[in-house]
Amino acid sequence: MLNYLWLAMVVGAVLLAGWTGRLESVTSHALEMARVAVLEVALPLVGLMALWLGMMRLAERAGLMRALASALRPVLRRLFPDVPADHPAMGAMVLNLAANMLGLGNAATPLGLRAMRELDRLNPFPGTATNAMCTFLALNTGSVQLVPVTAMAVLAAQQAREPTAIVGTALLATLCSAVTAVTSAKLLERLRWFRLPAVAPAAPGAEAGPQTAAPEVDPAEPAVPPAGPTDLVGTQSGVGVAAVFSGALGNPRLEWRR
Amino acid sequence: MLLFFLVLWGIRVWSGGDETGMGTSGAAGWGVRALQGLSQLAVPFLLAWFPLYAALRRVRVYEEFVTGAREGFEVGVRIIPYLVAMLVAIGMFRAAGGIEWLSRGLGPLLSLVGFPVELLPLALVRPLSGSGALGVLTELVRTHGPDSLWARMGATMYGSTETTFYVLAVYFGAVGVHRVRHAVWAGLITDVVAMLVSVWLCRWVFG
Numbered sequence: 402m403l404n405y406l407w408l409a410m411v412v413g414a415v416l417l418a419g420w421t422g423r424l425e426s427v428t429s430h431a432l433e434m435a436r437v438a439v440l441e442v443a444l445p446l447v448g449l450m451a452l453w454l455g456m457m458r459l460a461e462r463a464g465l466m467r468a469l470a471s472a473l474r475p476v477l478r479r480l481f482p483d484v485p486a487d488h489p490a491m492g493a494m495v496l497n498l499a500a501n502m503l504g505l506g507n508a509a510t511p512l513g514l515r516a517m518r519e520l521d522r523l524n525p526f527p528g529t530a531t532n533a534m535c536t537f538l539a540l541n542t543g544s545v546q547l548v549p550v551t552a553m554a555v556l557a558a559q560q561a562r563e564p565t566a567i568v569g570t571a572l573l574a575t576l577c578s579a580v581t582a583v584t585s586a587k588l589l590e591r592l593r594w595f596r597l598p599a600v601a602p603a604a605p606g607a608e609a610g611p612q613t614a615a616p617e618v619d620p621a622e623p624a625v626p627p628a629g630p631t632d633l634v635g636t637q638s639g640v641g642v643a644a645v646f647s648g649a650l651g652n653p654r655l656e657w658r659r
Numbered sequence: 660m661l662l663f664f665l666v667l668w669g670i671r672v673w674s675g676g677d678e679t680g681m682g683t684s685g686a687a688g689w690g691v692r693a694l695q696g697l698s699q700l701a702v703p704f705l706l707a708w709f710p711l712y713a714a715l716r717r718v719r720v721y722e723e724f725v726t727g728a729r730e731g732f733e734v735g736v737r738i739i740p741y742l743v744a745m746l747v748a749i750g751m752f753r754a755a756g757g758i759e760w761l762s763r764g765l766g767p768l769l770s771l772v773g774f775p776v777e778l779l780p781l782a783l784v785r786p787l788s789g790s791g792a793l794g795v796l797t798e799l800v801r802t803h804g805p806d807s808l809w810a811r812m813g814a815t816m817y818g819s820t821e822t823t824f825y826v827l828a829v830y831f832g833a834v835g836v837h838r839v840r841h842a843v844w845a846g847l848i849t850d851v852v853a854m855l856v857s858v859w860l861c862r863w864v865f866g
Contacts, residue, residue: 406783406784406787407744407745407748407791408837410748410749410751410752410757410780411747411748411751411752413752413755414685414748414751414752414754414755414757415751415755415758417755417756417757418751418754418756419758420754421755421756423754423755423756424751426750426754427754427755428756429754430750430751430753430754431747431750431754433747433750434743434747434749434750434751434798435743435746435747436741437746437801438739438743438746438747438797439739439742439743441801442742442746442794442797443735443736443738443739443742444735446734446735446738447731447732447734447735447736448731449731450730450734450735451728451729451730451731451732452728452731454727454728454730454731454734455723455724455725455727455728455731456705456706456709456710456724456727457709457727458723458724458726458727458728459698459709459710459712459713459718459720459723459724459727460709460712460713461727462713462716462718462723463709463712463713463715463716463718464716465709488844495701510829513830514829514830514833516832517830517831517833518833518834520834521834521835521836527835528835528836528837528838529836529837529838529840530831530836530838530840530842531840534831534836535763535839535840535842535845536839536845538826538827538830538831538842538845538846539842539845539846539849540853541820541821541826541830542740542821542823542827542845542846542849542850543820543821543824543846543849543850543853544820544821546818546819548701548702548705549814549815549817549819550819551793551817551818552815552817553702553814553818554815555793555796555800555814556765556799556800556805556810556811556814556815559797559800559801559805559810560795560805561800561805561810562805562806562808563699563806564805565698565699565701565702566695566698566699566806566811566865567698567811567814567815567818567861568697568698568702569693569694569695569696569697569701569864570694570698570700570811570815570857570860570861570864570865571814571815571818571819571857572697572701573694573856573860574815574816574818574819574853574856574857574860575818575853576821577819577852577856578819578820578849578850578852578853578856581848581849581853582845582846582849585844585845585848585849586842586845588842589841589844589845590840590841595840595841595844600811639790643774646698655695
């Protein structure tokens, strides 16, 4: 996916520039940007990242993550009704979200993977995502980060007068996105397309206290009331979506493995 | 400590003191003032609070800070190839007039939801690659100036979204889940909402 996007930008730029006669400008920009990437972006970023990573290390060492985790636990218990409160999966999820909130990316990923492995133990259909997994991942992609460290560092590296100006807006935006994540995951899991096969021990209609998700943001689809219990079409289309998706996933996965 | 900063924040919101001159006049509503105050105070608060909290927990503050900071260099070096790839591509694209071309094609559609075309490359790259998006954001900030509205919108957007596809790939890959059901859609809806909210919020606060 990223491959095509990148290719389209580079080739499209050259073609478009040839058409409009701006080839020299494209060449000089390409060379200029390669220099800028290292000298004006990466190097200033090193200092700023060092400052924040140092601070984060202190937070981690002081057990701030655990303190935050204990505050998050009651919320998560309501969001994940299918996960027993004392299951190790709950502990890992709580810690992962706490790490994400503090911006401890390096700590968050291993914890998230552990949470996924524990959630998979509760999975009656190995190879198929459970509702809890989907909600957990939606929450992860709508990450609530208390301080947008990297974005601020970029502004600061370019000598912004006020690099911290975005803290408030980013916090509010990220809260909205977390609410959306939970709402959309909870609504989508009831669609007949995405429902688990009928043998699933947890009936989709019975779980998920809807009062936990704020009704503020409404995703495109209206909530479809649960239809009949047997749903062959649903499982098939689920496979189709997954097949398309795993194709789209191939690239980033390979790229990110160092 | 917490109280000290809460009081400071309260004073800012109450008096509407805007001594840094962020462009908004004294007529700004209390909501805007609260957000601006939060932005100005959050970082100094954390810079003071993390070490203090750690020291109270008997952490050797200086040594641990240095240990953590050492990673900063590795992070900086690790993202260089991604930055070069993305900055060169987006720089070429802009120099060729690609952004104007995009805005002529998609402008009317995007303006329906109030989304600026300037931010479209960032929105497209963000769910796919974190370092790539960092490159696109940097280019945006460089082109328009670090205190411009576009730069702040972009930074807010970057700070409030995640690399959706990367997260899904890694997490589901780790447990061998192939049928991901609604996780992709939930993630993408979340991204779209976060981006729109970022744009609207920034218009409201900085516009």
